[in-house]
Amino acid sequence: MIAIAGTIGTGLFLGTSKSLAQGGPASILIAYSIVGFVVYVTLLLLGEMATQYPVAGSFNAYAHRFFSPSYSFALSYNYWFNDAVSVASDLIAAQILLQFWTTRYPWVISLVSWVFLVGVNATDVGAYGELEYWLASLKVATIVVFIVIGIVVNVGGNTSHEYIGGKNWRVGDAPFVGDFGGFAHVFITASFAYGGTESLGITAGETKNPSKNMPRVVKAVFWRILIFYVLSVLIIGLNVPYNYPGLSTKSTATSPFTIIFEMAGSRVAGSFVNTVIITTVLSGGNHALFAGTRVLYSLAVTKPVAHAPKIFAWTTKGGVPLPALLATSSISVLCFGSSYIGNGQLWSWLQNIVGVSNQIAWLSIGLASWRFRKAWIVQGRPIEELKFNARWTWPWGPYFVMISVSAIILIQGWSSVFPKFSAVDFVSLYLEIPMMIVMWFGWIAVRRLAKAKRVTCLDNTPLERGINGILDIIDLRTIDLTSDEYQDSTEDDDEEALRQKRMSQGGWRFLWRIYYLAA
Incomplete structure (x- = not known):
């Protein structure tokens, strides 16, 4: 249920409004399909490593082991920042959804939700798990009902008793809106929507019988993507015109799910599904706060030298890393700036930051898989020894993921440059790239300083000479491919x-x- 909860959230329920308004029905369908395929291949690559080495830390640990300890350090902080900002974006999404009923005191729902989520996560992990299980179940049920209702609405079961068909694909500038810039920008909202799918690998260390269950779960992602995402955005594009009033503006946004339920019956139906979507906001915030807290805690307990202040390693008697929880949740105070900027605008900026962070995670999985596969061949181990081998992705899979994700990162910022440069949008789309580079080389400098002072070298890994030494890249010939291998x-x-x-x-x-x- 955690895996499902990680793949369904405000990106699908609310982010599709921005995608449809900016790119049109064809752009949203194509972009979500492309990103969905990239994510599926990425998870197959992650599944190979997670099945062979079901360790805590998932792709962060694999980046450390197969590529570069310093890059892994930067990646871990990037992922923590991703989770922390995700909490803020979910709380802002709650304010946006509240405007369906009233525009007065929107910050109240964010404050109440923040206190509730921090309280749940401060109790014990059982409280988190119980809440996430039921909220995730509600999400899945909502998606299934939405697909059925959406089909009925399209064929005439709506308040106007009108057959819609593909009419909305021919309205105004549809099916492609905003030229190339509109199409390109949909990729960032799609990446935001698919964020969390990599959490399937994070659970590998706690999965029962991972050599059998992890491949089954990863393969099933294809059908989840096809049904939950592609089919949903197809129904949205068919039933809701891209120029629907209030669909997506700087101050507000309306969920296409709410619109379609209203089309099927009455405002009561719209109110009901809007309430359900607010619960998905809580689920998304709950998931992000839990994951971010654990990432920061793991950075503080890294051996031999901690990667974060020791205070974040402190836990309560119940095992809750309270300082890490409070530090992660403190980022969400960003949501209270929405009353000055505009809920829709601030949420859009945070959506950009989280979307790019997700893409960096997928790129890193492809990078780690490429190094893992090369090391496997260089050290002469037969492919048959892999517990899970996604054969049809050999050998092009890692290259496809790295190249396609890199291309998407570069292309999606087109609308922030052309036809008019927007500094704020540009920064929100590309901020994390220089941050990653600075942290990567900053940690290399720290390790070199430690080595110069003849102190225990950080991360217990040697710094090579030449280009490998400059980038702190592990030698393929020395990568340990035997430790932590799962034994049935x-x-x-x-x-x-x-x-x-x-x-x-x-x-x-x-x-x-x-x-x-x-x-």
């Missing part, structure tokens, strides 16, 4: 045997097949 246990074999027995024998086998497919 007797319990794993027994569980797999029980699964196969349930699915092939007895009168309940059909129901067991459905259960395992859903689970």
Whole structure:
């Protein structure tokens, strides 16, 4: 359920309004499909590493192990910043959704939500898990109902009793709006919407029987992307015109989901789904706050030298890293600046920052996979020894991810430069790239200083000479490919045997097949 919750949030429920208004129905469908395919290939690559080495830290740990410790340091802080800003963007999204009923005191819902989320995460991990389970279940049910209602609305089951079909693809400038700039900018909102999918790998260290379950989960992502995202944006583009009043402005935005439910019946139906979407805001904020807190905690307990102040390693008796929680949640005070800037505008800027951060994470997964696969070949290990091998992605998969994500990062900022340069939009789209570079080379400098003083070299990894030494890149020949490899246990074999027995024998086998497919 955490994996599902990470892939459905305000990016889909609310971000599609901005995508549709800026790019039109064809742009949103194409961009979400392209990014969805990139994400699917990325997760297959991550699945290979996570199945072979189900360790805590996921792609951050793989970037450290197979590419560069200093780059991993920068990547970890980038991901923490991503989670912290995500909390702020979710709280602002709550203000935007509240405007469906009233425009008075929008900051109240952000304050109440912030206190609630911090309280839940400060209690214990069980409270977080219980809340996330039920909110994630509600999201999935909402998506399924939306798809059914959307089809009914399109064929005439709406308040106007009118067959819509593809009419909205021919309204005004549709299907492509805003020329190339409008199309390019949809990629950032799509990346924001798909953010969190990489959390499938983060759970590998706590997954039961990962050598069997991780490949199943990763392969199932294809259908989640196809049903939850591509089918949803297709229905949105068919039913809602890109020039719908108030769809997306600097001060407000309306969820296409709410609009379509209103088209199906009454404002009561719209109010109901708007309430449901607010719960997804809580779920998204809950997920981001939990993940960001754990990332900052892990930085503080890194051996032999901590990557964050030791205070963030302190936990309560219940095991909650309270200082890390408060530091992560403090970033969300950004949401209270929305009353001066405009909810829609500030949310758009934060959406840009989070979207680029997601793209950096995917690029890093491709980079780590490329190095992992090269090391596997250089050290003479046969491909057959991989516990999960996405064969159809060999050998082009990592190159495809790195090149396509890099291209998207460069292209999506087109509208911030042409036809008129927007400094704020440009900074929100490209801020994290120089930040990553500064932190990467800054940590290299710190490690060199430690080595010069003959202190224990940070990260316990040597600094090579030449270009590898300058960039702090690990030598492929010395990468340890044996430690932390998962070894199947007797319990794993027994569980797999029980699964196969349930699915092939007895009168309940059909129901067991459905259960395992859903689970």
